[in-house]
Amino acid sequence: MPRVGEGTIVSGSCLADVLGERVELTPAEKSALERLEERQRHIRRGAILLRENESGGELFVLRKGLMMSYVLLDDGSRQILRFLFPGDMLGISSMIYRESPETLCALSDCVVCPFDHAAFSELLTEHPRLAALILVFSQIERVALTDRLAALGRTSAKARVAALLLDLRNRLRGTDKSIDKAFALGLTQEEIGDATGLTAVHVNRMLRQLEEEGLIGRGSGRVTLIDERALARAANYVDRYEGLDLSWLPKAR
Amino acid sequence: MPRVGEGTIVSGSCLADVLGERVELTPAEKSALERLEERQRHIRRGAILLRENESGGELFVLRKGLMMSYVLLDDGSRQILRFLFPGDMLGISSMIYRESPETLCALSDCVVCPFDHAAFSELLTEHPRLAALILVFSQIERVALTDRLAALGRTSAKARVAALLLDLRNRLRGTDKSIDKAFALGLTQEEIGDATGLTAVHVNRMLRQLEEEGLIGRGSGRVTLIDERALARAANYVDRYEGLDLSWLPKAR
DNA sequence: TCAGCGCATTAACATCGATCAATGCGCCCG
DNA sequence: CGGGCGCATTGATCGATGTTAATGCGCTGA
Numbered sequence: 404m405p406r407v408g409e410g411t412i413v414s415g416s417c418l419a420d421v422l423g424e425r426v427e428l429t430p431a432e433k434s435a436l437e438r439l440e441e442r443q444r445h446i447r448r449g450a451i452l453l454r455e456n457e458s459g460g461e462l463f464v465l466r467k468g469l470m471m472s473y474v475l476l477d478d479g480s481r482q483i484l485r486f487l488f489p490g491d492m493l494g495i496s497s498m499i500y501r502e503s504p505e506t507l508c509a510l511s512d513c514v515v516c517p518f519d520h521a522a523f524s525e526l527l528t529e530h531p532r533l534a535a536l537i538l539v540f541s542q543i544e545r546v547a548l549t550d551r552l553a554a555l556g557r558t559s560a561k562a563r564v565a566a567l568l569l570d571l572r573n574r575l576r577g578t579d580k581s582i583d584k585a586f587a588l589g590l591t592q593e594e595i596g597d598a599t600g601l602t603a604v605h606v607n608r609m610l611r612q613l614e615e616e617g618l619i620g621r622g623s624g625r626v627t628l629i630d631e632r633a634l635a636r637a638a639n640y641v642d643r644y645e646g647l648d649l650s651w652l653p654k655a656r
Numbered sequence: 657m658p659r660v661g662e663g664t665i666v667s668g669s670c671l672a673d674v675l676g677e678r679v680e681l682t683p684a685e686k687s688a689l690e691r692l693e694e695r696q697r698h699i700r701r702g703a704i705l706l707r708e709n710e711s712g713g714e715l716f717v718l719r720k721g722l723m724m725s726y727v728l729l730d731d732g733s734r735q736i737l738r739f740l741f742p743g744d745m746l747g748i749s750s751m752i753y754r755e756s757p758e759t760l761c762a763l764s765d766c767v768v769c770p771f772d773h774a775a776f777s778e779l780l781t782e783h784p785r786l787a788a789l790i791l792v793f794s795q796i797e798r799v800a801l802t803d804r805l806a807a808l809g810r811t812s813a814k815a816r817v818a819a820l821l822l823d824l825r826n827r828l829r830g831t832d833k834s835i836d837k838a839f840a841l842g843l844t845q846e847e848i849g850d851a852t853g854l855t856a857v858h859v860n861r862m863l864r865q866l867e868e869e870g871l872i873g874r875g876s877g878r879v880t881l882i883d884e885r886a887l888a889r890a891a892n893y894v895d896r897y898e899g900l901d902l903s904w905l906p907k908a909r
Numbered sequence: 910t911c912a913g914c915g916c917a918t919t920a921a922c923a924t925c926g927a928t929c930a931a932t933g934c935g936c937c938c939g
Numbered sequence: 940c941g942g943g944c945g946c947a948t949t950g951a952t953c954g955a956t957g958t959t960a961a962t963g964c965g966c967t968g969a
């Protein structure tokens with residue numbers, strides 16, 4: 404994929420890259436996806452792309468960087484719903500409601516490609532196989548959410564932190580194949596807590612404990628997964644981007 | 657809709673009823689949906705329609721009764737992911753994985769209509785607007801899951817139980833408009849606990865507390881929402897089947 | 910260079926919800 | 940009619956995680 408420069412219009416499509424990993428795309432499908440990423444917008448770390456309860460006129464493809472979606476509760480506490488990586492589509496849920504059910508916020512400097520509801524609607528109509536693929540990714544996300552639901556409902560603090568580390572590494576590896584056991588996590592302990600339903604203080608305790616038990620290593624903002632097997636066992640972790648069966652998808656036309 | 661009798665093939669479609677509440681369906685769309693519900697199967701309370709980690713060859717529309725989906729963790733604990741009501745489509749997530757990520761189990765005697773992957777795939781291809789609607793319902797479900805995620809991560813036991821009661825009532829009312837403030841909940845306290853991430857014992861305490869505070873009434877297996885406003889406030893509850901904006905959907909052909 | 914600030918770390922203490930255990934109640938079935 | 944079983948209820952205690960608060964460390968910007 405071409406490098407992304409400030410303000411430059413580039414060809415290629417992150418979305419096509421992601422979808423194309425699962426199924427062979429036709430040239431027509433590729434170019435339809437590329438049209439969604441014609442425009443791009445650079446946003447700063449901390450910037451809010453869409454706020455909960457406001458109406459979002461646009462959808463986005465995340466092209467570069469790390470984002471999150473979260474909700475705020477009445478008492479001011481925050482629940483991070485999902486971390487977003489390059490190639491993810493943002494804001495589908497806000498499109499179906501008059502008011503967005505969640506906030507989209509950049510965790511690092513990011514590049515996003517905005518497109519409007521009509522373009523999305525047209526894509527679904529003109530390219531049924533892409534519509535089916537988008538439904539598939541919506542379901543993958545749904546299952547990943549149910550995994551986290553089960554984690555919050557039924558597993559210990561340590562297991563939830565371990566699961567977050569494994570998931571983060573796997574998803575980062577999706578866009579950067581050079582990542583193996585070590586990576587910069589790019590999250591504060593408070594953010595980890597808001598994702599796992601814990602306090603920052605307790606996240607710190609759990610990280611130290613995982614380190615003392617020799618499951619992970621830490622240093623200079625990076626985490627190393629030392630005993631991945633034990634970590635996955637402690638976490639009940641399943642990678643939901645594996646084990647797919649898309650053989651039922653409509654054939655390319 | 658025609659009454660459903662034992663073993664009878666009936667016309668009409670629960671799915672069409674549910675989708676048709678949101679958008680005017682064309683005759684062609686209606687008949688395509690009806691074809692999904694040509695066959696039907698009666699299952700008993702407690703029966704398992706699909707087991708986690710087994711492969712599911714079929715999808716279903718729930719026509720009658722109450723079901724749930726859940727996962728079991730290594731330590732034997734259970735997390736109920738979702739309750740399923742008439743008109744819900746079951747097993748989409750199992751279709752995209754070689755092994756189902758969740759178990760489908762009947763909470764009451766039920767009637768389901770099975771159809772195969774190919775029929776679903778064909779529906780998506782032939783009826784882009786239905787594909788878009790199915791994506792919409794997949795997103796509604798996703799948002800409902802994020803609400804529960806936030807509840808498990810950030811709210812008290814009492815709030816989670818209150819939210820479950822409100823949600824159950826609202827969804828039951830979807831198929832039975834006669835339900836207002838009182839309803840038979842059809843769940844054991846253990847099941848409520850497995851849905852809310854609590855123990856049955858603590859669910860009991862929370863129900864008693866809600867009753868003592870005058871928010872709910874209980875008796876002979878039924879629950880009455882006495883102070884609905886206060887309940888919704890205590891629960892941070894939002895009905896995700898309201899506030900939709902589907903104006904961007906493709907027009908009927 | 911130094912001040913300020915955000916974040917990490919650690920300790921002491923508080924609390925919510927889990928666990929363990931006992932009792933009761935209603936229903937089904939022999 | 941009586942026994943057993945599943946579920947609800949309640950109390951006593953325990954433990955995991957939250958809360959509060961103090962300290963440190965490494966940026967960044969004046």
